[in-house]
Amino acid sequence: MTPLPTWQRGMRGWWRRDPAFRRYLLREATSVAIGAYALMLLAGLGCLVAGPAAWQRWEGLILSPVGLLLQAVVFAAAVIHAVSWFRLMPLTIPPLGRPGRRLADGAIHAGAWAASALCSLGLLGWLVYGA
């Protein structure tokens, strides 16, 4: 049997077809921003090792208006990243609990946010009072 003639449409500009696709790309792009932030911190560490002059140059850069703006962008990206990651978390872990008493998505969300709040507060506390 000869196959039927068909029309195959392309994928050009597929992200323009649905806002859901743009939300997905935005979510993925936030990891680039967070990766860049990690590199920036690593550079700071390098400068700290290199000596006071290098450290002051790095500090000047991150406290400059451009540096602060970039950090604001990274912060926004981190918030989007965390929200979307926690939202998808129940989809990516195996069912928890026993059949009939499975942990609900809401409980997983709440647990993830509680753990993240605890870590953030712990880190903040250590920065302010500890060390």
Place this chain on the structure above:
Amino acid sequence: MTDPETILIEVLRWHPDTPEAPWWQSYEVPYRADATLLEALQTIKDDLDGTLTFRWSCRMAICGSCGCMVNGRPELSCHLLLRDLAPGPVRLEPLAHFPVIRDLVIDQQDFLDKLPAVGAYLVPAEETEAAAAAPAAPSRQTPAQMADYYQYAQCINCLLCYSACPQYGLKPDFLGPAALALMARHDADSRDHGQAGRRAARDADTGVWDCTLVGHCTEVCPQGVDPARAINRNKTASARDYVFDLLLPGRRR
């Protein structure tokens, strides 16, 4: 607000006799608040233009035949009321990512070819080597055990999820949402003993790892199947088996 007399429906049409020239055609269809979009298409076919081609059967969102893109989103046309689409215009296209045979009719052969690969059937214990010697016993299942897969078993093969998946559009080899959800449905069934037989398809580079969790499949599924969850939970199983195979070579023998 008074109801409109008519609603404008625009259809992207394609005919194999003029393959280079798909075209948009508009129809002014009599409006009824309780009519479905499928009924509007039937009105076009019966009264306005008998050449318009589309699939349908059950008219009640259970056969999975009538899928098409409605204003860019995959939908069952029998599952939408005109009153929710008024005042229009309503733009209809054949389901995205599939080859078009004619007008709103797509070729679903690719999906049908993929179904056998995911082992979408229960493998009873008798068919596994370990149980070959034991006498056959009835496979009992509690409601709680059934709840673990019931949602995945609701698929009606409408393929809306494939049209919502850019990964499938970009890489047609990908087994895709519905097929992988059926795989998960059988893996999660307490009566099934066929997980090992589905591993190769699951772990292949056309299997679960082709999914990047766009997640739109779950949003468009008319049956609440949640293929995104089914696939991504199987990623955990795939990773677990990979690690255990590394640590304990030969554990399956």
